[in-house]
Structure formats: structure tokens, C-alpha cells
Amino acid sequence: MTYGVGDLVRTSGRDPAHHYRVPRYLRAKRGRIEAVHAAFPLADARAAGDPAPPLETLYTVAFDGGEVWPEGAEPNTVYHAELWESYLLPAAELP
């Protein structure tokens, strides 16, 4: 577990060919850790049929509507997604 509640993070901009739980509209977006959950089997590996998928900490990440939808976002809305640790980067390490 690398992140704590309130930490600012950014989602990876990766575009892998396999199952991946960062929707396109959330790629390379800034968010805030809203909750830290248990380690769950990584969905990417489960979808590929891995009999022993790696366990990774799962986070609820909060994104302001304006960050996710730069054009036409509604005011005062927050979108929450469940994201695995390997999907995230510390916001400070990014340009």
C-alpha cells in the first residue's frame, strides 16, 4: 500500500491491448485517494485466465468532473472509480 487517503495521484496513460480497468476517459487524469481497500486479485490477470492473479491494493479515487470532462462538465460533481495500485502514479512525479 503506497497511497493514503487524501494523497493526490494521477492515472497512468497506458493503453494496453488486454483487459484493463482504467476507462479511456480516466487516463492520465489527476485524482485524490478517497479510500484504501484490501488487496484484490488484479482484474487484468483474472481476465487473462491467470490461475493465481497477483493481489494489489485497491483504491477508490475521486476525480473532479472538470478534470475528467474538460468540456461541458457539470458543476460540483465528483466521479469515483475503483483503481488498482499499478494503475496509479504519485501526482508529484508527473509534469
Added chain:
Amino acid sequence: MSEHGHDHPHDHGSPAAVMTARVNALIGALEARGVAADADVTAVIERFLAAAGPQNGARIVARAWVDPTFRALLLADANAAIAALGLDMSHWAPVELRVVENTAHVHNIVVCTLCSCYPIALLGPAPQWYKSEAYRSRVVREPRAVLREFGVALADDIEVRVWDSTAELRYLVLPRRPADSDGWDEARLMQGVTRDALIGAAR
């Protein structure tokens, strides 16, 4: 001729047909190995659905409205709180339940953008609109517009929080207690709690 080179009247290309074929193959394998019969599988599903319905969610909400200790536990560790009411999320695999609370300044609404993840044990089978592509794609981008179509008009100073459910986490909304309900007991409070309010499509 169909695109894969033979004529046939059956629909084996749709997601539902693929799923039906998989389920039938799985049941067939269980029967062939003597693990379970088709009737056993049906009985398990019927037993589950008989106990699953929005009355469970309403019971949770009514208890939270009258019992501050339960409410605090519900918001901190919902799985533990509902276990105290004899309810359980973990019928097939461990699932974390999270309860999010509406306030004068916050409205919560739940979606599953990937498919139709939903707390079936607490609300019964999901309504058709919850599974529709229109709801799933629009509510993440324009939740206020979607809520207006449900008859919920929210002032801009009320924060709208959208929660995207997954196989790992399910959400239940804790609505606000009706303003005129002082002295009501749990049974009476339960009657006013709708399924849509527990999803966040009503306020």
C-alpha cells in the same frame, strides 16, 4: 448465409446466448461429475432471490436513522453492520459493501459503467434502466441531467458524487431521513424507503 458460413435459426452470437451456452455447459459438467444436479442449482438461485429484495436495504436505512451507533458502523464497515441484521453480501465471492450518505449538501448516485454490478442481496435484481448503456454512460458525465430526468432537481451547491461499482465493491446510498418523521418506528420509516433512493436515483 451468415457471416460465419452456415445457415441456422438459432442465435448463438449474442452475449445472452453465449452466456446461456456457458451456463448450460457448466451445469452439464457438474451433473456429469455428480457434484450437483440442475435442480440443485435452481434451488440455490430461488432461495437467494426469495430473500433478496429492497426490503433489506430499507431495513438497513431505517435502523441507521434510529440508531446512531449502527449508523456509524454502517458508514465505517458496512459488511459488519449488515451482518448484525443477519444480512450478507458474500454469497458467491467476497464483496465489500460501502454505504454513502446523503446530506443537505451532498447527493450520491451509484452506477456500474462496466456492466451491472449491484447489491442484489440488498435490493433484488437491478432495474432495466440501471443496466442500460444510456444510464451507464451518461450518469458519469452528466449526473445532474440524468437526475433531472428521474425528477430530482439539485441546486448547484449540492455536490453530486457518482460511485462506479465493480465486482470488488458495491454501493448503497443512505438517504436523508424524512423531515416530518420524528417518533416514527423502524417499520414505519422502512415503508418510505424506495429502491431508487437506495441507488441514488431519488432523493
